[in-house]
Amino acid sequence: MFTREEAKAFAEKWLPAWTGNRPEVLADFYADDCFYLDAGCPGGIHGKAELTVYFSRILAQNPQWVWEQIEGIPLEGGFLNKWKATIPVGEKQVVCIGVCFLQFNARGKIKRNEVYFDRTELVNTIYRLKHQNKEGH
Numbered sequence: 343m344f345t346r347e348e349a350k351a352f353a354e355k356w357l358p359a360w361t362g363n364r365p366e367v368l369a370d371f372y373a374d375d376c377f378y379l380d381a382g383c384p385g386g387i388h389g390k391a392e393l394t395v396y397f398s399r400i401l402a403q404n405p406q407w408v409w410e411q412i413e414g415i416p417l418e419g420g421f422l423n424k425w426k427a428t429i430p431v432g433e434k435q436v437v438c439i440g441v442c443f444l445q446f447n448a449r450g451k452i453k454r455n456e457v458y459f460d461r462t463e464l465v466n467t468i469y470r471l472k473h474q475n476k477e478g479h
Contacts, residue, residue, distance in 0.1 A: 344446075349414025349421040352444075357425070363405040365397035373451035380442075380457035406430050412439070420445040420454075429464060432471040436464045 344352070359368040369390055372378070378393050379386040382400060387393045407429040415422040420443065427438045440459025447453045 343416050343418060344421040346414055353411035353414060353423060357409040360409045363401045365394055365401050368397050369394040371452050373447045373453045376452055377454045381461055431467045434467055436467050438464055
């Protein structure tokens with residue numbers, strides 16, 4: 343079980359890997375047989391190879407988003423990570439608060455990561471931007 347301090351130390355290394363479109367750097371934190379789930383892949387992704395492909399797509403679309411830990415809460419085999427993401431959408435910065443739980447294998451690699459947050463504001467902001475661009479506003 344991670345302590346709060348260990349969760350913070352891990353997040354300080356892992357969360358910056360979500361910024362800057364470096365999918366291989368981010369994927370390096372994950373086990374070869376990992377499981378990952380978020381709203382973009384509700385059925386989940388099995389395995390690091392498939393996850394790297396997914397990360398390549400989402401990081402290319404969001405190279406400037408920034409993820410910060412709000413709190414790490416110890417859980418069996420890992421921790422619950424409460425986070426804040428600041429996501430540029432056009433000229434606007436959308437701030438999302440969410441959680442993900444992380445479980446680790448014996449080598450310290452992420453074996454399970456499930457991400458949950460209300461993405462209503464993010465989806466609506468993207469929709470409005472696309473709609474404005476289509477109308478030329």
